[in-house]
Amino acid sequence: xxxxxxxxxxxxxxxxxxxxxxxxxxxxxxxxxxxxxxxxxxxxxxxxxxxxxxxxxxxxxxxxxxxxxxxxxxxxxxxxxxxxxxxxxxxxxxxxxxxxxxxxxxxxxxxxxxxxx
Amino acid sequence: xxxxxxxxxxxxxxxxxxxxxxxxxxxxxxxxxxxxxxxxxxxxxxxxxxxxxxxxxxxxxxxxxxxxxxxxxxxxxxxxxxxxxxxxxxxxxxxxxxxxxxxxxxxxxx
Numbered sequence: 001x002x003x004x005x006x007x008x009x010x011x012x013x014x015x016x017x018x019x020x021x022x023x024x025x026x027x028x029x030x031x032x033x034x035x036x037x038x039x040x041x042x043x044x045x046x047x048x049x050x051x052x053x054x055x056x057x058x059x060x061x062x063x064x065x066x067x068x069x070x071x072x073x074x075x076x077x078x079x080x081x082x083x084x085x086x087x088x089x090x091x092x093x094x095x096x097x098x099x100x101x102x103x104x105x106x107x108x109x110x111x112x113x114x115x116x117x
Numbered sequence: 118x119x120x121x122x123x124x125x126x127x128x129x130x131x132x133x134x135x136x137x138x139x140x141x142x143x144x145x146x147x148x149x150x151x152x153x154x155x156x157x158x159x160x161x162x163x164x165x166x167x168x169x170x171x172x173x174x175x176x177x178x179x180x181x182x183x184x185x186x187x188x189x190x191x192x193x194x195x196x197x198x199x200x201x202x203x204x205x206x207x208x209x210x211x212x213x214x215x216x217x218x219x220x221x222x223x224x225x226x227x
Contacts, residue, residue, distance in 0.1 A: 004160070035217075039219070041119070041219060042119075042121075042123070042219030042220050043161070043208075043217035043218075043220075044217070045215060045216070045217075056214075091160050093160070105151070105166070106163070107163075108160030108162065109160050110158065110159055110160050111158075111160050
């Protein structure tokens with residue numbers, strides 16, 4: 001398997017524009033996570049899905065953020081409208097389960113570096 | 118509200134010496150702890166974990182220690198190698214809730 005795939009790797013946009021980040025999880029993984037990394041707050045969980053269903057979106061900062069998972073192999077994180085404070089690296093991760101075993105660890109994609117001017 | 122804190126943003130050690138990365142947490146309900154390593158332009162990768170029923174877990178050069186009474190965990194790398202230079206994130210989870218620290222950048226000098 002190629003691992004978790006994210007696109008684009010880099011995105012530069014202007015304030016007010018819509019941004020869509022994409023993720024393809026590892027095949028067979030039932031859980032998909034979206035994280036945001038900033039210098040100040042480290043890795044923050046935004047939302048996660050189980051079997052394509054959003055389970056916990058309490059980390060989504062505000063209504064400008066939305067995430068979907070239309071099928072087991074694809075998820076999007078959308079920011080509309082984008083603001084400069086949204087600039088960060090956004091990671092997608094997937095895992096088999098949410099257990100307490102090493103086999104349930106999360107595998108991260110390479111991230112999308114978003115810059116909002 | 119940062120429930121997991123890594124108070125040292127950076128650490129520099131000499132090759133061959135021990136690296137000790139520290140992590141503190143506030144939620145006593147956390148029962149599973151992990152360390153991830155992140156190289157530039159890559160996503161974090163799992164390194165080692167420990168359940169709250171243990172106080173130590175060892176994997177080769179990497180050992181994680183858990184002190185539940187102090188709500189503190191640490192990662193020891195010995196001997197440190199230049200390839201260990203990366204950002205290390207600690208994470209703590211309870212049920213479906215996992216929180217990460219802000220990371221510590223480790224630099225191992227040859």
